[in-house]
Amino acid sequence: MPLEIPDVVIDRLPVYVRALDSLEEEGRDVVNSQELGERLGVTPAQIRKDLSYFGRFGKQGRGYSVARLREELRQILGLTREWPVVLVGVGKLGRAVLGYGGFTPQGFRIVEAFDSDSKIVGTKVNGLVVKSVDSLPQELGKVRVEMAIVAVPAVTAQRVIDILVANGVKAILNYAPIAAHVPPRVRIKDIDPVLALQSMTFYVKAQESPAK
Amino acid sequence: MPLEIPDVVIDRLPVYVRALDSLEEEGRDVVNSQELGERLGVTPAQIRKDLSYFGRFGKQGRGYSVARLREELRQILGLTREWPVVLVGVGKLGRAVLGYGGFTPQGFRIVEAFDSDSKIVGTKVNGLVVKSVDSLPQELGKVRVEMAIVAVPAVTAQRVIDILVANGVKAILNYAPIAAHVPPRVRIKDIDPVLALQSMTFYVKAQESPAK
DNA sequence: GCTACATTGTGCTCGCGCGCGCAATCACAT
DNA sequence: ATGTGATTGCGCGCGCGAGCACAATGTAGC
Numbered sequence: 323m324p325l326e327i328p329d330v331v332i333d334r335l336p337v338y339v340r341a342l343d344s345l346e347e348e349g350r351d352v353v354n355s356q357e358l359g360e361r362l363g364v365t366p367a368q369i370r371k372d373l374s375y376f377g378r379f380g381k382q383g384r385g386y387s388v389a390r391l392r393e394e395l396r397q398i399l400g401l402t403r404e405w406p407v408v409l410v411g412v413g414k415l416g417r418a419v420l421g422y423g424g425f426t427p428q429g430f431r432i433v434e435a436f437d438s439d440s441k442i443v444g445t446k447v448n449g450l451v452v453k454s455v456d457s458l459p460q461e462l463g464k465v466r467v468e469m470a471i472v473a474v475p476a477v478t479a480q481r482v483i484d485i486l487v488a489n490g491v492k493a494i495l496n497y498a499p500i501a502a503h504v505p506p507r508v509r510i511k512d513i514d515p516v517l518a519l520q521s522m523t524f525y526v527k528a529q530e531s532p533a534k
Numbered sequence: 535m536p537l538e539i540p541d542v543v544i545d546r547l548p549v550y551v552r553a554l555d556s557l558e559e560e561g562r563d564v565v566n567s568q569e570l571g572e573r574l575g576v577t578p579a580q581i582r583k584d585l586s587y588f589g590r591f592g593k594q595g596r597g598y599s600v601a602r603l604r605e606e607l608r609q610i611l612g613l614t615r616e617w618p619v620v621l622v623g624v625g626k627l628g629r630a631v632l633g634y635g636g637f638t639p640q641g642f643r644i645v646e647a648f649d650s651d652s653k654i655v656g657t658k659v660n661g662l663v664v665k666s667v668d669s670l671p672q673e674l675g676k677v678r679v680e681m682a683i684v685a686v687p688a689v690t691a692q693r694v695i696d697i698l699v700a701n702g703v704k705a706i707l708n709y710a711p712i713a714a715h716v717p718p719r720v721r722i723k724d725i726d727p728v729l730a731l732q733s734m735t736f737y738v739k740a741q742e743s744p745a746k
Numbered sequence: 747g748c749t750a751c752a753t754t755g756t757g758c759t760c761g762c763g764c765g766c767g768c769a770a771t772c773a774c775a776t
Numbered sequence: 777a778t779g780t781g782a783t784t785g786c787g788c789g790c791g792c793g794a795g796c797a798c799a800a801t802g803t804a805g806c
Contacts, residue, residue: 332736336729340711354752354753356753366795368795371755380753380754381754381803383801384754384802386754399735414634414635415634418626421630423626424711428731469731492737493737493738495731499552501549507741511734513725513730515634515707515725516642517545518707518725519619521545522681523611523681523705525544525705526612529719566783567783578784579764585785586785592783595773595782596772597782749805753800753802754801754802755799756799757796757797759796759797760794762793763793764789766790767787767788769786770784770785771783776779
């Protein structure tokens with residue numbers, strides 16, 4: 323890898339990929355940074371800068387080949403292969419995650435589901451037999467799974483995450499409302515709709531009480 | 535308001551509030567920036583800087599009163615009142631949102647649910663009678679609702695968001711996988727688990743194929 | 747083949763947020 | 777009262793990411 327690439331840049335790449343997906347569906351062959359930027363609410367310079375970290379994919383005077391750039395970015399992100407994922411927590415939230423159809427078409431397949439509740443363990447949810455959290459180490463020893471989704475209550479989340487990390491999981495999508503601690507080599511992203519709402523109220527409130 | 539407050543600071547405040555909630559449950563009376571920082575993975579200086587935008591809440595040599603700081607921050611964010619929210623999209627995802635119990639205890643009450651599917655409109659979901667999207671303007675005219683949750687498919691999301699914005703909604707929590715366009719006065723936050731996974735694969739992949 | 751035009755790739759600057767380091771300040775012991 | 781120790785509040789510098797502006801370069805027309 324040439325030089326250090328900022329995290330924010332990596333975060334934007336999937337957004338670009340998705341826009342390119344749309345463009346391809348629309349039958350577009352080429353696109354320039356200007357138009358791509360307008361669609362995504364990003365400056366054209368930003369896009370060109372981001373892409374320049376990885377190579378030279380455009381043609382001066384023309385723009386970028388939609389199909390080519392899309393494939394290139396998918397390669398960079400590692401989206402050309404399928405990623406097995408384990409889910410921990412099969413309560414209300416976990417079931418919603420299992421039922422959500424958005425992961426599979428993007429190459430993320432939930433291959434195992436775990437829960438600590440003995441009433442849930444052994445039952446079949448969305449075609450998967452739920453296994454006990456206690457069997458996590460063994461199961462992760464069998465099949466190499468590097469990504470996990472955590473959908474357990476806040477109190478048990480850190481414990482579950484520790485187990486996952488200890489057993490080779492390198493990336494975690496965390497739905498639990500906690501600030502989890504993980505070693506630096508492990509990536510973690512939080513999904514927290516309540517936090518999102520709670521920060522937006524500040525601005526709504528500010529608009530109501532005009533500049534006191 | 536004294537001087538301009540960075541968005542990132544506002545985003546962190548709810549996280550502080552949550553940590554203070556925990557501390558209060560644990561029966562703690564005071565906490566210093568050091569400990570708070572360790573819990574949240576944030577530097578103590580960061581916390582003190584953030585708080586200094588709004589006032590002087592700490593006592594030198596002691597730290598912060600848990601209850602006092604919590605209340606102060608909730609006041610700043612506008613979390614002391616209840617916020618009515620409308621939900622648009624009562625498909626699989628929307629139902630999960632309705633069923634999710636995490637909003638209500640934090641003061642966000644979903645007061646109306648809308649959908650465009652005539653098979654869904656009129657049915658009762660989680661105690662709410664689903665109304666037609668066409669009736670959004672009228673309904674938003676009746677009760678003053680400033681926050682909305684969008685859980686419709688990508689293709690209709692921008693249209694729905696335009697309607698919401700045109701009818702006074704000032705903050706949107708968007709589950710649809712699009713980069714929506716809204717006027718600058720409107721806040722929007724995206725919840726997108728797929729994007730989160732897709733950016734993490736980059737790092738997992740990088741760890742596998744060591745350097746080059 | 748040569749010219750005109752469009753758009754990329756990138757060196758550079760600017761602004762902003764993060765964290766250091768210390769003076770100010772408060773609690774508490776004596 | 778006075779001194780000691782701890783922790784805040786904040787001025788300041790640093791580093792990094794965002795965007796500007798232009799040179800480099802490919803395309804298309806004639």
